[in-house]
Amino acid sequence: MKSLAELKELRNKVQKEMKKRDQGTRAEIIVGMGTCGIAAGARDILKAVLAEVEKRDLDVRVTQTGCIGMCEKEPLIDVKLPGKERITYGNLSEADVQKIITEHVVNGNIVSDLVIARHKSE
Amino acid sequence: MKDSIYRSHVLICTGTGCVSSGAKTLKESLEEELAANDLSGEIKIVETGCHGFCEKGPIMIVYPEGVFYCEVQAEDVEEIVEEHLLKGRTVERLLFKEPMTEEQIPSYQDIDFYKKQQRIALANCGKIDPEDINEYIALGGYEAAGKVLTEMEPQEVVDTIKDSGLRGRGGGGFPTGLKWQFAKNSESDKKYVICNADEGDPGAFMDRSILEGDPHRIIEGMLVGAYAIGADEGYVYVRAEYPLAIKRLEKAIEDAEEYGLLGEDIFSSGFDFKLHIKKGAGAFVCGEETALMNSIEGKRGMPTPRPPYPAVRGLWGKPTNINNVETYANIPYIINEGAENFSAIGTEGSSGTKVFALTGKINNTGLVEVPMGTTLREVIFEIGGGLGNGKKFKAVQTGGPSGGCLPEDYLDLPIDYDSLLDAGTMMGSGGMVVMDEDSCMVDVARFFLNFTQSESCGKCTPCREGTKRMLEILNRITDGEGKDGDIELLLELGEHIKSTSLCGLGQSAPNPVLSTIRYFRDEYEAHIHDSDCPAGVCTELASAYVIDEEACIGCGKCAKVCPVDAISGEIKNPFTIDPEVCIACGACEPECPVDAISQG
Known part of the structure; x- marks a missing residue:
């Protein structure tokens, strides 16, 4: 280690992964992973979400949830931006995931044609 | 970095406590289960140090949700993977339950055990992988050392530690900054810093947990100390009974050397520092600083009179600064957050x-x-x-x-x-x-004195002979042969041993006896004058159990559990206990279905 700057540079590089263990408030993408979701292809949706988050280097928490009762609309994902209402999107394809992340997660614009439910913020 | 695509981190505590309750097999079955579900690329398993809640181990925390599972066994893995990692449903039966309210708590920040704590020395323990230097750096590790080496004069560092009010965490409570000042003031071509990790108190394991869970923090603390006093070489004296702590510290030293955080010209400051590990053989007295240094030098681990203090003449005759593990663990925090913020925590005379x-x-x-x-x-x-x-x-x-x-x-x-x-x-x-209420204070005092007595190195008479005589008196009292004047004799011996022993071992060995006499004198008196152990612990003094013939239904359950065959009788007729044979162990009492047995 040659300087404090070098140490800080290394810190920035290695810090990203540790954010997974940060409990602070940030955007959340929740993938429906009940049996119904998995049967409708939720695993591929989850992988697409992860790949997109990685590609764009986003600070987002990706979690899963069980069946919410709208099995026929699976695969579903929810997007919850800090302080905003939670939006549920349904009948998704991998291409939709890309669109939702670009439009909603990054730019804050809800992709209306894919929305199937809105929840008041908790 | 392939690493960053993981969507979830599963932290498994692999401190010594959790390893002994099965953390290693847990980790292996989790690896297998993840592979079987094609999740290995999405979920990262991280081995961490101790969370402190060893009783509930093995402990597992799943991020990003931060769900805290306790007493997780290999059999639970399938359910955790299927329910939690795949479907996102918390496995409720593995959550922690508050003992008082039976309430299930999913997140560990909300458990009373953690909620009321403030973690500085243990800040990273259980949060990071102790074998990955990058995780320590990601949380700001080595920035204190970098700041000190490149931006501060040694005297400024000493002053910061003085201002913080930090006192030695190993026992004595001597102000750390002052200790550093003495070592800094000593003129010499060579100086040493030592980390005392010869943790020997029965039941205490904070030093081990810090070394196992966050070894880089100790290296960083020592680096700062070495720079402040002008030392270029250091030793961590750790007992050989701590194999995992040694292994992780070895790895940490290697990694720090590779990153140039140990070695020559650290942070291009011209400052060199080399760190060694010295394994101790586990003698309690080696926690005393002069005995510890003798042990490093290859001599018998026995104390020598002070002065000269180690700050003047220490290891190999050179000025040396010795601090405890927990003391060093506080140093990076003080440098990063400032002396004032540290001294704001705690009380006026004891900060942090x-x-x-x-x-x-x-x-x-x-x-x-x-x-x-x-x-x-x-x-x-x-x-x-x-x-x-x-x-x-x-x-x-x-x-x-x-x-x-x-x-x-x-x-x-x-x-x-x-x-x-x-x-x-x-x-x-x-x-x-x-x-x-089931503890006998005389017996407790005897237990602790028995420990210090057998750990006495034998060099000075008060400790060698005095603790032996005190123990003999305590043994006599608990055997029911106490005499008038025994309490006074214990007090007199205790005070003498405290004031005349060579080192801290003897100077403190009588404390358990003196304090129990001070607060529980009636128990000593009951043993001596009434031949009675009020808590019923000292079996020599306990009176035999008796069976109430009226109540006895003659089932014979008591006779089956008696370890000395003191109970006899015929089924359906009242049983009797032979008071001469009975050792008053009490095993029979809970067996009786009609509560006919009591202590006479």
Whole structure:
């Protein structure tokens, strides 16, 4: 280690992964992973979400949830931006995931044609 | 970096406590289960150090949700993977339950045991992979060392530590900054720093947990200390009974060397520092600084008179600074956050936090770190969850075998170095043993003295002979052969041993006896004058059990459990206990379906 700057540079590089263990408030993408979701292809949706988050280097928490009762609309994902209402999107394809992340997660614009439910913020 | 595509981190505690309750097999089955579900690329398993809650181990935390599972076994893995990692549903049966309310708590920040703690020395323990230097750096590691080496003069560093009010966490409580100043003031071509990790108090394991869970923090603390006093070489003296701590520290030193954080010209500052590990053979007296240095030099681990203090003439005759593991663990925080922010925590004379090893007859045992000035009641009843089985609190022993016992009246005592000394006990390394009404205080004193007596190195007479005589008297008392004047003799011997012994071992060895006489003299008197052990622990004194013939239904269950065959009788007729044979162990009492057995 040659300087404090070098140490800080290394810190920035290695810090990203540790954010997974940060409990602070940030955007959340929740993938429906009940049996119904998995049967409708939720695993591929989850992988697409992860790949997109990685590609764009986003600070987002990706979690899963069980069946919410709208099995026929699976695969579903929810997007919850800090302080905003939670939006549920349904009948998704991998291409939709890309669109939702670009439009909603990054730019804050809800992709209306894919929305199937809105929840008041908790 | 392939790493960053993981969507979830599963942290498994692999401290010594959790390993002994099955963490290694747990990790292996989790690896297999993840692979079987094609999740290996999405979920990262991280081995961490101790969370302090060893009683509930093995402990697993799943991020990003931060769900805290306890007592997880390999059989639970399939359900965790299927339910939680795949479907996102918390496995409720593995959550922690508050002992008092039975309430299930999913997130560990909300558990009383953790909620009331403030973690500085243990900040990273259980949060990071101790074998990955990058994780330490990601949380700001080595920035304190970088700042000190490149931006501060040695005297500024010493002054910062002085201003922080940090006192030695190993037992004595000597101001750390002052110790550094003495070592800095000594002129010499060569100086050393030593980390005392010869943790020997029965039940205390904070030093081991820090070394296992966050070894880089110790290296960083020593680096700062070495720069401040002008040392270029250091030793960590750690007992060979701590193999995992040694392994992780070795790895940490290697990685730090590779990153140029140890070695020559660190941070291009021209400062060199080399660090070695010295394994001790586990003698209690080697925790004493002069004995420890003798042991490093290859001599017998025996203390030598001070002065000269190590700061003047220490290891190999050179000025040396010795601090305890927990003391060094506080250094990076003080440098990063500033002396003022550190001294704002705790009490006026004792700043910062202290780690306690909470054990005994208590619901939540484990390692806890609280600000100085927290009361015993808060630690025992709020963090510790109170006593088990509805028993009544009787005493708490602090400071390990060199400390003393405090009764219920002292529960609201704010814990700091000085308040404990005033009450006749000490901070010590932070052992805290809680005792309930079933504990005999004479027996407790005998237990601790037995430990220090057998660990006495034998160099000075007061400690070698004095503790032996005291132990003989205590053995006599617990055997029912106590005499008039025994208490006075114990007091006199105790005071003499304290004031004339060569080192801290002898100077503190009588404490358990003196403090129990001070607060529980009636128990000593009952043993001596009434041949009675009020708690029923000293079997020689306990009276035999008797069977109430009227109530006995002659089932014979009692006779089956008697270890000495003192109970006889015929089925359906009243049984009897032979008082000559009965050892008053009490095994028969709970067996009786009609409560016909009692102590006579």
